[in-house]
Amino acid sequence: VALLLVFRSNIAYHTYWAGRGNIGKVVYCNINISRITASYLNLRGDKKIPEPGMMAARAEMTKTIFRLTNLLFLVAKDTLGNDGELFRTCTPDNKPLWVTQEELRILQSTSCRHVVVGQWITMCLNSCRVYLNFEEEIFFSCDTLVQQAVLAISDANSGKIILMPLPFVQLLNIGLLSSFTYMPFTFVFDYGWFTIVVVLVLGVAFYGTNAVSGEISDPFGDDDNDF
Numbered sequence: 470v471a472l473l474l475v476f477r478s479n480i481a482y483h484t485y486w487a488g489r490g491n492i493g494k495v496v497y498c499n500i501n502i503s504r505i506t507a508s509y510l511n512l513r514g515d516k517k518i519p520e521p522g523m524m525a526a527r528a529e530m531t532k533t534i535f536r537l538t539n540l541l542f543l544v545a546k547d548t549l550g551n552d553g554e555l556f557r558t559c560t561p562d563n564k565p566l567w568v569t570q571e572e573l574r575i576l577q578s579t580s581c582r583h584v585v586v587g588q589w590i591t592m593c594l595n596s597c598r599v600y601l602n603f604e605e606e607i608f609f610s611c612d613t614l615v616q617q618a619v620l621a622i623s624d625a626n627s628g629k630i631i632l633m634p635l636p637f638v639q640l641l642n643i644g645l646l647s648s649f650t651y652m653p654f655t656f657v658f659d660y661g662w663f664t665i666v667v668v669l670v671l672g673v674a675f676y677g678t679n680a681v682s683g684e685i686s687d688p689f690g691d692d693d694n695d696f
Contacts, residue, residue: 470648473637482682487625494617499538502614505611506594510527526600534590534593544583545583548583
């Protein structure tokens with residue numbers, strides 16, 4: 470029973486922190502894409518847009534990239550949580566801030582939504598490179614961040630299935646129940662009435678560890694400690 474409990478705890482702990490690392494990477498990449506875009510979107514040099522439209526083009530493209538990076542995080546939340554919140558809240562009467570109706574229609578027709586949004590971000594960055602004199606080196610840096618964010622979401626999504634096999638979980642629960650059913654009869658000859666305290670402490674420790682393992686085994690579920 471103890472070996473099964475340790476086995477389940479290790480799997481749950483690894484899954485939880487792997488999910489935490491992936492979410493942290495998505496946030497890090499989104500923040501840096503937005504920061505680099507706002508800082509290095511250079512409108513000087515060879516201008517392929519007439520001067521009166523340069524500032525408007527810069528503002529519009531920066532706004533679009535900011536919107537898409539926020540959309541990428543919302544799509545990640547929707548993909549990992551499997552709750553469909555993004556599509557329930559985005560209705561013609563309730564116009565969303567981070568996605569257009571056309572983009573929403575495209576996202577509803579595909580399962581790899583984070584990949585599609587990542588492609589949109591890269592297309593916007595490439596437009597900045599072509600039309601707004603966005604330095605090529607900076608473009609490739611941002612594109613690498615986009616790839617890392619998309620890959621992190623994919624890793625987190627695939628990591629949801631790394632759970633302890635059901636037969637082992639059932640065997641652990643049956644083992645715990647059997648052990649604590651017969652444990653008092655084993656300790657009563659040595660500890661007398663103090664057996665109640667011993668069994669209570671051990672029960673809280675074993676069942677508590679098992680409960681914590683179940684709580685964090687799926688970091689993108691609906692439990693209180695999930696992301």
